[in-house]
Amino acid sequence: LAHLSNKAIYLLWLGNLRYQCILLCRQYVQKLLSTQEASYLQSLRNLKKKINLLQSSTGKQTTRTINSTCPRLDGPINGRKLGRSHAVGHEVHVLCDPGYELVGSESRVCQESLTWSGQQPTCRDINECASSPCLNGGTCVDEVNQFSCVCAKGWAGLTCQTTAAAATLPAATMGPFVRPSRCTIMQGTTHCTCEPGYTISGRDSNTCTDIDECELFHNGQAGKLCLHACVNTPGGYRCSCPIGYNVTRDGRSCKDIDECATRQNNCTKDQMCINTYGGFQCVRVDCPKIPNATYVKTSPMRCERNPCPVDNKACSQTPNSFSYHYLAVVSNLSAPRVMFRVSALRPIGDTLRFSLLGGRQARRHFTVQRSDRGTGQLMLVDPVQGPATLEAEVEMSELERRVQLGRYITKVTMFVSQYEF
Template sequence: MNQRLMRLVAVSVSFQDCPSRQEIQGSLKQVQKLLTAHEASYIQTKKKKKSLILINSNVKTVNFFYFSKSLPFSTDTCIKLDAPINGRKLGKSHSVSHEVHFLCDPGYELVGSESRVCQESLAWSGQHPTCRDINECASSPCLNGGTCVDEVNQFSCVCAKGWTGATCQSSLPTSATTGPFVRPSRCTIVQGTTHCTCEPGYTISGRDSNICTDIDECELFHNGQAGKLCLHACVNTPGGYRCSCPVGYNVTRDGRSCKDIDECATRQNNCTKDQMCINTYGGFQCVRVDCPKIPNATYVKTSPMRCERNPCPVDNKACSQAPNSFSYHYLAVVSNLSAPRVMFRVSALRPMGDTLRFSLLGGRQARRHFTVQRSDRLTGQLMLVSPVQGAITLEAEVEMSELERRVHLGRYITKITMFVSQYEF
């Protein structure tokens, strides 16, 4: 259009060098008509193209509908490919002529097609790949009779006796191969770097990474934040430890503490038939209760632990002043008990008088550790006033006197024997 317009103007100018105003206006009107006609033609052409595009779109829609009714899936792309196990897939498009690539993780090798292309037949080229573990033991890296163990991206050697190292290349000293507290380390090679480890309970021996020495847990955790490993004694063993107890004790279920063995209940004692077995901490005692022999008075055993005085003649004043009864009691305790502490109580069941008095009998040792106090009107109690150290046997006698208007009506002796053990758990 622009060329035609230029030719028209040129012709107009060529006829007359100095056109008049009317001629110029006429030329401009002709140019305006041409521009209007060209614009109308351009709009009409654009409408036709839009109609053709709409028709083509409808045809494609109809075709897609027709084919979707006859085919079970879309025919525009190939089926989706998954990444192989222990590998990766590069590329997400499954359209025709597009390509995907496959890689394996370290320690694995690719078997199959490294890349596949979606073909016009909507089938992938090549074979689906897999990632196979690389056998690091194929080159027999273990020396001196060592056994190779293939692992993911690495290998380790189980060395024969007398050899150690990542590839069993180093010999062990004779003492190291026989001692239970020394073990060869187990080394693996990962990407060219050697890593050596020890069995549980062992650690690398100094700078020599080929030898592992036993960890002495008893020494290392003797006074840890959680307390001692064992409440009594710790015994170090190859690769571990165990707790031990003194004679007469067993290790408890937690493996740390000790529990007394009841030799009397389990019949682990040598007491005779006329003796009574008293279990103590860490042992037992065989005791025999015999009634006391006191001048002018006789006693008879009324129970295994009690003797009572026979009736006295009316004119026998010495007999009437002797104790009415003797009771025997045995206690098993541990040493270092805190004091003061109530150890035993004595009380009257049916008092006959108006007053009860309690007093401590015995020698200096008894008075060093014990005293007697009244807890209420009818009860007195034996008190421990100083801790007892070590294994020892202590005896104390508590006398309960019954009075009526300050006249003695009767005396009752309770003998208490304590077997003190030196161990406490």
């Protein structure tokens, strides 16, 4: 080493020192890793022990839960049980059928000891004879949910409350509007009811009398039971209609019978049947007989004038035609109301004039108004109370420069019924 300089010796020493440090660090790291590995393995072993303990505890708890139920309970005879769960802490209830009373516990709970609390319940028949319901020396016979009485001589009735003579009286006097009641006895109390349409008659609970619906509901909030006439029947009622009407499907109102369509009329061959509300009319159209003119029937409801001679001015002034129309209306029809319209098919003049013909009665109920240039209408201005027959004549005149060219008469006959529906 003599030939080495001091600097070289220093570097050599420093390298040897670095090598020793590296060896020491490696040994320290290996020891640290070994310690951590041992700690990790110990923690892993502890975790496995805890998991095993937890699994074991869960299995025991599940087994205990499955086995923690009380014995099955069935409902008692003549009763029933409410509640299906038999687990610890759950509760069941017991109810008895009508006519039976509960003996024992009404509610029972499944306890921790896996036994039911309380006393086993039973349902015992109620003794309806305990209240001595039979009167006047009658003997009570207990039955399921009811009783019957064996009456002493001279007595009758459900509880032997009437004499035998009185008991036979209703049978002799009962008719369709009087019926016997239906009585049942429960727990010593008598309940009597009637058939629909009947009610208990006063204090006598054994007799039911008919309810007169026609009188009771004559002016109810919903209106009359029948729009025409109500007929009381045993246990009910029915609606009736006047002659010429049938009851509608709802059973309350009336509809007209068309005697003409159903051939329920006595009109002859030379007559025409006109159906009216509640009846019919047989009419025959004959052409009018007017001086200086002759008429011929051109249709069942129309007559036209034969041509006039050229020099016969009186003939040319008569109506050109007569038309006949028949209307069926109900009584008290509201007014004003248009009843009929008249118009010219082919006007030949420059003006059409409409006027009402007839007497005082026609002018009292009718008037004629123009609806447009070529149409006039017959108006009802005063309601008519039936039964009645009204006639009105509407004249339509054609004019050319105020000179009359033709006259046409329309006769309207109204048959007013007696009833308003």
